[in-house]
Amino acid sequence: MSDCKQKLYIYLNEHIEFMAEEWIKTLSASDSVFYKIEEGQPIREELISSFQTLMKNVLHVFNSEEDVYRTSIAEWAVKVAKQRSQDLVPILESIEQLTCVKSILFKYIQKFAEESGEHLTVSNMFNWLRLANYAFDIFTNIFIEYYDKFKHHQLSAQQETIYELSSPVIPITKGIGVLPLIGDIDTQRANIIMETTLKQCNNNNMEKLFIDLSGVPIIDTMVAQQIFHVIHALNLIGVSAYLSGLRPEVAQTAIQLGVDFSKIPIFNNLASALSRLGITVNEG
Numbered sequence: 001m002s003d004c005k006q007k008l009y010i011y012l013n014e015h016i017e018f019m020a021e022e023w024i025k026t027l028s029a030s031d032s033v034f035y036k037i038e039e040g041q042p043i044r045e046e047l048i049s050s051f052q053t054l055m056k057n058v059l060h061v062f063n064s065e066e067d068v069y070r071t072s073i074a075e076w077a078v079k080v081a082k083q084r085s086q087d088l089v090p091i092l093e094s095i096e097q098l099t100c101v102k103s104i105l106f107k108y109i110q111k112f113a114e115e116s117g118e119h120l121t122v123s124n125m126f127n128w129l130r131l132a133n134y135a136f137d138i139f140t141n142i143f144i145e146y147y148d149k150f151k152h153h154q155l156s157a158q159q160e161t162i163y164e165l166s167s168p169v170i171p172i173t174k175g176i177g178v179l180p181l182i183g184d185i186d187t188q189r190a191n192i193i194m195e196t197t198l199k200q201c202n203n204n205n206m207e208k209l210f211i212d213l214s215g216v217p218i219i220d221t222m223v224a225q226q227i228f229h230v231i232h233a234l235n236l237i238g239v240s241a242y243l244s245g246l247r248p249e250v251a252q253t254a255i256q257l258g259v260d261f262s263k264i265p266i267f268n269n270l271a272s273a274l275s276r277l278g279i280t281v282n283e284g
Helices: 003-014 016-029 042-062 066-086 091-115 122-165 187-203 221-236 248-256 270-275
Strands: 170-173 176-182 208-215 240-244
Touching (some): 003 091, 003 122, 016 042, 016 091, 042 066, 042 122, 066 091, 066 122, 187 221, 240 270
8 A cells, every 4th residue: 555545544434523523513403303403412422423333444445455444334334324223314314314414425535635635646635535436335335235235124023013903813712713904915915824823723722713704895716815815824723714705796706716615614704603603792
């Protein structure tokens, strides 16, 4: 590494705190809920620390081999991406702040050139700016990639939770429960219904389960097959399953599709299904 580049590296490291404070000042005018901070707020120190760590990793581009600084930048990018996705910070806001941070670094590279007294060529300046820009590109690309992965994972987990909550087995008396299904059923939800229903029936020592379909608008071949799978699995753990609430238009569609419900006990509605077991439902 040239002496001049070494001096630049030392100069920039010595000015990281000044750069951080300069960036923090720009946040007072930010429209972002996350990045708009005021004096004394806890997030201020977290952002300053994050800025300093990012800058230290980026500055390795001036004194390390590519595999070394690429690894350190990538590790920090993944960590920040995970944190920002958890904090629900819009990715565009983070990218805007990265652009701002990069411009501050460019400014200090220029300040070094003006203050150093070294005989610098245009080539020197372009090379330094190119390296700094390259380091930020590495960070930004990895940040976007992992932010998207973490966000997708969060959304999938949230959707799974919603599905679980929308498929509750409701105990109504000892050994008897109801599973009211509402809304469309796709393959993912059907798998979750299978898993949660078996678990809830087992945990609650269910002997009979009434699956009410009055809230399901469409029954196609896939949904019918999934229902059969659920009923078969329930039978394997000793739970007798019944269907209720099969709406006329849904029943007609099922017949047209060749779906055979003949081997499954079916009732017009949940009240009539329960009355067969001597359970009276007050419809008033």
